[in-house]
Amino acid sequence: VLIIKHKDKLSPDYVPENLPHREDKIRELGFTFRGLLTGESKDSERVVIVGRTGTGKTATVKLFGKSFEDIAEREYGVKVKYIHINCYRHRSLYLISQEIGNALKLPVPARGLSSQELFKMVHEYLDRRNIHLIVGLDEFGHFLNTAPTEEIYFLVRLYDEISAIIKRISYIFIVNDSYSIYKLDKSIRDHIVRRVIEFQPYKSTELYDILKYRTSEAFNENTVDDEALQFIANTYGFDKGGSGNARIAIETLSLAGEIAEKEGSPIVLLDHVKRANSAINPEIQEIVDSLSYLDLHQLILLEALIRVLKRNKADEITMGMLENEYISLARELNEEPRKHTQVYEYLRKLKAIGVVNTRQSGKGMRGRTTLVSLSLPLDKKLDEYITQQILVKLK
Ligand code: ADP
Known part of the structure; x- marks a missing residue:
């Protein structure tokens, strides 16, 4: 008996026509780019989208791009083109500029043009045809982590290099955690972060x-x-x-x-x-894979969390308990425990990869305190894996 009617509509790349619980995000994106429709916008718009894997970032932005193109054309007679680029696959300025060229069907010479020249070509094309471009840079963290600073700078400040009165390229930067952006130099950060839209799990x-x-x-x-x-x-x-x-x-x-x-x-x-x-359970596999990228002290903090949870047979502990355990575990391993603010940073990182959850305590506890829990089921294999990773990194 066949019960699945359209298998392709369950594939991760399929963008459905509706996205329940993301309608407000689509509206917010429309609001951000409204200037393009009325011709009020004299500047390139930028918006950062932050959210963990699977919170609908890609689907939402793609659906927005498509419907915004339609509305612009139909209701405002304005030409808007949306291009979605995955920076994991295209993680250099050159590859990004080529993708844009390809999407616009420009006759991009196979060799010989620098990314700067390619961008110039793109820009002239847009100007000639009076088109506004919105580029969605998905998994933008990969570009930020691997591209040289000059390339990042060029991409986000484009218009200081190419003199243009009307600014034709706008960006949607999509990242998994805001850390990859906040660690950037202020001069670059200010060009990226104008408006931030958060996608909650x-x-x-x-x-x-x-x-x-x-x-x-x-x-x-x-x-x-x-x-x-x-x-x-x-x-x-x-x-x-x-x-x-x-x-x-x-x-x-x-x-x-x-x-x-x-x-x-x-x-x-x-x-x-x-x-x-x-x-x-790819969920677990995915998270386990990302554990190998963690620093030693981030792993120690995670192991400390597991120990306290086990010892107290609890689902959740306070940040204070976690920090105490972290300090004693670090000493046990002959490692100098890191400072309080640093430990908070580590916790943020663990949260960003999805291995821990935190929340603020409500009533019933004096003051407000951060409660920490593990987002995975506590199993022996996970515990052993973390211990092994710590040993590897203890050098
Ligand atoms: P992210 O980019 O945040 O990792 P995706 O946009 O790739 O997340 O979403 C993961 C999967 O879940 C996709 O198949 C997407 O179509 C689906 N999905 C996410 N949010 C919704 C939603 N609100 N309604 C319907 N499907 C959704």
């Missing part, structure tokens, strides 16, 4: 709506049990201790559908979802 009720909608697109009617959707939403919902990642939630749904089909079940049941869940 999805809550379980939001994931439920998203799954429900994606189910209606991809599955035949009444082939997915509601309990199954509830289970996925509760597993990954940020408010339930999950990562709030819609991508993993949809992947789980997709795999559960395949399992059900293979078994000849006419409907996706809770059990299929549970099996899909334990089969993938």
Whole structure:
């Protein structure tokens, strides 16, 4: 029995026509770029989008780009072109400028032009045809981390180099954590950060709506049990201790559908979802992969968290408890414990890769304190892996 009607509509690259719970972000983007429509904008607009993996950044920006192009043309008679570039794949100024050239179908010579010259070509083309360009730079952190400073500077200050009265290229910078931007030199940062739109991890009720909608697109009617959707939403919902990642939630749904089909079940049941869940758990794999990039003291802090959670059989501990444990664990390893502010930085990093969650304590505790929890299930393998990483890095 076939229960999946459009498999492609479950693929991570597919951009659905609706994005439940992201309508306000699309409106906010429209507001940011409204100047392009009315011709009021005399400057290049910039907006930074910050949010963890799977919070819908890519899908939202792509959907915005497409609909903004349409509205500009239809309602304002203005030509706007949106181009989406993944900086993980194109992580130099040259590759970015080539991508833009290609997207505009410019006759880009295979060799011989510098990125500066390419940008100039792009600019002249836009000017001649009276087109405004919005470039979405996805995974922009990769560019910031690998490109030389001059290239970053050139990209974001473009218009100081090419004299132009009307500024034709605007940017949407997409990053996973704001750290990659805030560590930049102020002179560059000020050109990037004008407006910041944050994408929070999805809550379980939001994931439920998203799954429900994606189910209606991809599955035949009444082939997915509601309990199954509830289970996925509760597993990954940020408010339930999950990562709030819609991508993993949809992947789980997709795999559960395949399992059900293979078994000849006419409907996706809770059990299929549970099996899909334990089969993938890419969520954990993804996070575990990123652990190897952590510094020694970030790993020590993580190990300290695991120790206290275990010892207290708790789901959550205070920042104070964590810091004390971190200090004694560091000493145990003959490492000088880092200062308080540094430890906070490390915590931010752990949060950014999705391995820990923090929240402010509410009532019932004196003062306000930060509570820290682990976003992964505490298992022996994870613990061993972290210990091993620490040993590797202890040199
Ligand atoms: P990010 O860029 O933040 O990592 P994506 O935009 O790639 O996240 O989203 C991950 C997956 O989840 C994609 O398949 C996307 O279509 C889907 N998705 C994310 N948010 C929503 C939403 N609000 N409604 C429907 N699908 C969503």
